[in-house]
Amino acid sequence: MTDFVVRPITDDERRPTFDLLGQALHSPQLSDETWAQIGDSWAAPGKFGAFADDRPIGITSGFATTIAVPGGAVLPAAAVDGVGVRADWTRRGVVTALMSAQLNDLAERGTSLACLHASEAVIYGRFGYGIATSGATVRIDHPARLREGAEAGGAVRLLDTGEARAQLPALYQRIGLHRPGMIARPSLWWPIALNRRLSREGGYRVAVHTGPNGEDDAFAMFKSVDQSTAADPERGVLLEVRDLQGANPEAIAALWRFLLSIDLVATVSSRFRPVDEPLSVLLTDPRRARTTEVEDDLWLRLVDVAGALAARTYGPGEPVVFEVDDRLLPANRGRYRVGPDGAGHTDAGADLRLDADTLAMLYLGEWRASTLAQAGRITVVDPAAPARADTLFATGTRPWCGTYF
Ligand SMILES: CC(C)(COP(=O)(O)OP(=O)(O)OC[C@H]1O[C@@H](n2cnc3c(N)ncnc32)[C@H](O)[C@@H]1OP(=O)(O)O)[C@@H](O)C(=O)NCCC(=O)NCCS
Structure with a gap:
């Protein structure tokens, strides 16, 4: 009942x-x-x-x-x-x-799609959500500085709270969704996020980079955390960076240069950075930057499997036929041919069988089909198909969400 x-x-x-x-x-x-x-x-x-x-x-x-x-x-x-x-x-x-x-x-x-960040990793797979992007926690210990030529110049300025509220939404929009997995931030997203971060309790400040062409092209939020304890009074300040966004690698590097130049800081740290961000090789001493954790970031759910598969592009090679099971949205059940020319329904026999959550793990390019097959998450009918699917779904840039909601 x-x-x-x-x-x-x-x-x-x-x-x-x-x-x-x-x-x-x-x-x-x-x-x-x-x-x-x-x-x-x-x-x-x-x-x-x-x-x-x-x-x-x-x-x-x-x-x-x-x-x-x-x-x-x-x-x-x-x-x-x-x-x-x-x-x-x-x-x-x-x-x-x-x-x-x-x-x-x-x-x-x-x-087409639904997405979330999961506080617990055991809940959402059964509803067809799969881990579709990862985030890295990076830690840079001082003394650390950027190599010459890592960025293209420009200037960094700090915004007050009112300026941040007024300027960041348009700046994020101008930066654009340049990685798979990035999401648009509707106007209702900003008040809740900024209220939490820029309040006195939140403690974040905002830095904006203006590129050599005079246009703002990157921003970051950061706050100072006193790490000293009674046992270790000299531990110094940790600069916690979040929401570092930039239109291009040079603008992002310019903000890192600024953040690493702030005085009286022992360590700079940031969570949920792109896993392929080249931070260590931006530094004169690459060992100053360490990835201390990689964790699941965006969980994705293909609501319209046919539409979503047809909307992305694929790498070269022979096509693969996937048989998809979907307990919650049975209209998605069926076989889909994915090839370099696109994706759509097919009557051909399956090469690989998987559930909706595993398809979501493949979709943005974060996971390789052969890895998921090894883990038993894909049933392999044609033993050559996982390698073909690896090439078809591979992306040049790692997917990344970069927006917490
Ligand atoms: C987690 C939460 C949303 C689950 O809601 P719920 O109504 O208890 O879930 P359901 O009764 O519909 O259970 C769905 C399934 O998930 C499992 N499940 C639910 N919560 C779980 C948990 N915390 N850990 C492991 N399994 C869990 C159930 O056993 C059930 O499994 P089944 O499908 O095999 O029978 C709820 O417990 C909650 O609000 N917790 C506190 C806040 C929270 O954690 N929110 C989630 C943030 S990601």
Whole structure:
């Protein structure tokens, strides 16, 4: 017997469902003042609630965006930015019902992809999401400096909070979605993110780079964290960098040069950087930069498998026929031929069989089919097919999301 209902939330239910999500994620309770600043950004469309006796017991929140896929096409996507179930209702199928409602709604609307960042890695595979990008944590210990010629000049300036709010949305848009996996940041994304980071508690400052042509082309947020302890009073300041975005490698290097030039800093660190960012070889001493962790970043879900496969480009070689299983969105079940000339439905026999979550791992080029076959995530019918799929799905640039939501 179902003792709860799942439906889109109404405007009046935004605050109670936001608070419910906050409790599920152990966030501090939001003041009315902060809600007044960010409430409008937590818009009802894209959010589904589970209700028992008209009271919210679960929420999945999402907002409409677009995402870049290999080859440069930009597809409509949903960014799922909050999933939570009230503690006394967990493990009773609430999130399963919410995910199903949300994905079916997205499919009806013609949204190609859904994506999220997972607080736990064991939840979303069963709903067809797979790890589609990774992020690196990098740590640079001083003394460290950039090699000459790593960047093309220009100037860096600091913004105050008001300037950051006014200038960053347009600057991010100008930087563009130049890696597969990058998403557009709709206007409702900014108030919540900036409120959290640029507040007194958040403590972040913003640096912007202007290129030699006079146009702003990169920005970064950074904050100082005192690492000293009673046992180690001389440990010095850690500069925590987040959201470093640039239109080109030279602009990104110029911001790293600036960040490494700030006085009285012992260490510069940043989480969720592109795994292929050439930071160590930008430095005069490459050993000053270390990757201390690589972790899952964007989880992707192909909502419209045929449309998404057709929208990206592929490398050279012989085609491969994939047989896709999809428990939650059965319209996606079937065989797809993927070749250098594109992808579409086929009646030909399968070379490889996989589930929707594994297809999502391949889609942006983050994982090789042969690796996933070795891990037992792909059933191999034609033993030559994994190597062919590796070449077809490979991308020159590693995918990267770079936006937290
Ligand atoms: C995690 C959470 C969203 C799951 O919701 P739920 O309603 O309890 O999930 P369901 O009852 O629909 O369970 C779905 C499946 O996931 C499994 N599952 C749920 N939570 C799990 C967890 N934390 N760890 C491992 N498995 C979990 C269930 O066993 C079930 O498995 P099955 O399909 O094999 O039967 C919910 O427990 C919650 O809100 N937790 C606190 C906030 C949080 O962690 N949010 C998720 C951020 S990524």
